[in-house]
Amino acid sequence: AQKITQTQPGMFVQEKEAVTLDCTYDTSDPSYGLFWYKQPSSGEMIFLIYQGSYDQQNATEGRYSLNFQKARKSANLVISASQLGDSAMYFCAMREPGGFKTIFGAGTRLFVKA
Amino acid sequence: DGGITQSPKYLFRKEGQNVTLSCEQNLNHDAMYWYRQDPGQGLRLIYYSQIVNDFQKGDIAEGYSVSREKKESFPLTVTSAQKNPTAFYLCASSIGLPRGNTIYFGEGSWLTVV
Secondary structure, three states: OOEEEOOOOEEEEEOOOOEEEOOEEEOOOOOOEEEEEEEOOOOOOEEEEEEEOOOOOOOEEOOEEEEEEOOOOEEEEEEOOOOHHHOEEEEEEEEOOOOOOEEEOOOEEEEEEO | OOOEEEEOOEEEEOOOOOEEEEEEEOOOOOEEEEEEEOOOOOEEEEEEEEEOOEEEEOOOOOOEEEOOOEOOEOOEEEOOOOOOOOEEEEEEEEOOOOOOOOEEEOOOEEEEEO
């Protein structure tokens, strides 16, 4: 069965520094999609970035990049130049083969210090 | 503006009562989903629907029911059979490829059983 693992319950980072949030996944299917979402304290889930399993390059969206290591089955999120507004929960997710079910990890809470 | 609207934002229910959470989207998305989130935890899939008049159970469907009579609407009923319904409920919808069926979320509904 497919599984997403986020091993860091909480992370601290100094404002303006970069931070990496870890995510590993398990699937036996060669075709899948990986996602990261941000959940501020207000509760809404905000889509950040997507990586397809066949994409040759790592995905980037502004200050967010996804460090995709297919052989290691890892999809770490890198946030550059952290801002106070980045303080939130971050969830890694994987779209199951077939495309309609997405499973989520337990999340990592990021605290950005001034 | 296009988006996913959930209502109500906050809902209190007495034990033994059914309650229906509304979810409407104007993104012209085919697929819609309901997730449940408990404090400090990730998201778990309750139900999903790929097309009108069709829906499938997710991982925790017991005590819940849904309908999909219109493409734009996917209401969730939390029945009295749900033993622990107090949680945060998120509705979502998804586009097709090539964005990899990225799921976009509403702002969520907080349900408290009193």
